Amino acid sequence: MKKLTLPLLLATAFAALPVLAIEPLPLETMETPHEYRVEVLQVTDIEPYQEAYNGFLETLKEQGIATGKNLRVNRVKVDFDIERGGFWNRLGALMKVRQEAVRMAAAKPDLVLTIGTPATKYARGILEDAKVPVVFTAVAHPQDAGCVSLVDGGPGVTGSTLYTSMQDSLKMVQRIFPNTSKIGMIHTDDENGVANVAAASIGAKPLGMAVTARQVAKTDSIIPSVKALHDGGSGVNLFAVPLDTYYGLHRYEAAIDLGEYGKENKVPVVTLAMVRVPGAALYMGAEFGKVGALAGQHAAKILKFHTKPDVLPILRQERPTILLDPDRIAALDVKLPAAVLEAKTATRNGYWQVAWEQLAP
Secondary structure, three states, X not given: OOOOOHHHHHHHHHHHOXXXXXXXXXXXXXXXXXXXXXXXXXEOOOXXXXXXXXXXXXXXXXXXXXXXXXXXXXXXXXXXXXXXXXXXXXXXHHHHHHHHHHHHHHHOOOEEEEEOHHHHHHHHHHHHHOOOOEEEEEEOOHHHHOOOOOOOOOOOEEEEEOOOOHHHHHHHHHHHOOOOOEEEEEEOOOHHHHHHHHHHHHHHHHHOXXXXXXXXXXXXXXXXXXXHHHHOOOOOOEEEEOOOHHHHOOOOXXXXXXXXXXXXXXXXXXXXXXXXXXXXXXXXXXXXXXXXXXXXXXXXXXXXXXXXXXXXXXXXXXXXXXXXXXXXXXXXXXXXOHHHHHOEEEOOOOOEXXXXXXXXX
16 A cells, blocks of 8 residues: 655645635635724814814725724814803813823824814824824914924824915905905904914015904904994905804804995905805815815825824815805906906806916916
C-alpha cells in the first residue's frame, strides 16, 4: 500500500469537501462594523444652525456614514436667552459649554462637531488637550473662534466658515443698486453683528460709500433707529442687515418692520448673510446648508481615514449665493441694471438667483 504523505493527505481532505465549504465568508460576518461616535455642541437652537447640521449629516451619509447604520450622534444645545443677553447670562452659557466640553473629552468620541462661534471658541482648547478631533461649521469668521487664519484652524481643529469678503459683497450691492451711497445698519451686541458692521464700514470706504450704524438692545423696537437713520439727517438710501440674532426674534418682528418701512419709503433692504429675512430685496452670502456640507467632507476624512484635522484647510463657499425678491423689487419701483437682468434665473421658490461670476469684475 502506498504511504500517504502529509501534503497528499491535506490535498485529499480538501478535495473531498463541498465547494461551498471553502468559499470566502462575507465580509460582514468576519468583522464587526465600526460605529462612529460623534458629539455635537452648539449654543442656542436657531433654524440656520439646523440647516448646517442637516448639510453635515447629508454629506456623511453620501460617504457611507449614517445614523441607524454606523453613526451614533449625541447633540447638545446649550440654552442662551438671546433676548436678555447680559454678562451673567453669557457667563452661564460659557460655563455650560466648558462643562460639556469636559464631558466630551472624557467620553473620547471619534469627533466633535461644533456649530457656531461660541461653541467652537470655548470648547476647542479642552478637546485639543484630550486629542479629540474638532470640526466646526457656521462660524462667521474663523479667527473669532480662535483659528490661526481664514484657512488654518490650529491644532486639532478644522471646519467650514460662513466668511465672505465684505468688500466683494458690497461691490455686488453697488452693481445691483448703483445709486447706493449711504448704508444704514442696525445691530445689537451680538458678536457676529458687531463684526459685520465693522467689516462693512471698512469695506465701503474704497467703494465711495459710507456706513452709518446704530446699536440697539435686543428688546428695543427697530423703528426709532430706522427713522433716525433715514429721516434724521443721515440720509441713508439702503439698509443692510448684519448677521445678528436680533432680526430673528419675535417671529422676525424687527426684520418685518424694517422691510415695511423700506417699501413705504422706497429704500431697499439687503441682508449680508444668507438668512431669509422677511422684507429684504437682496440676499447675499454663504448658505448654512452648503457650509455644513463642507464640514461633513472633512469629518468623513477624519472618521474613515484618521486624517488629522491640522492638515485639512478651513473650507468656505467660494462664490456667495445671490438671491433677489422680484416682488419686493417691484414694490420699491427699482429698475435693475441690464447686466443684472441678464445674469438672473428664476428659482422654484419664486426668487431670482443671480450668477456671481457674471456680475463680478
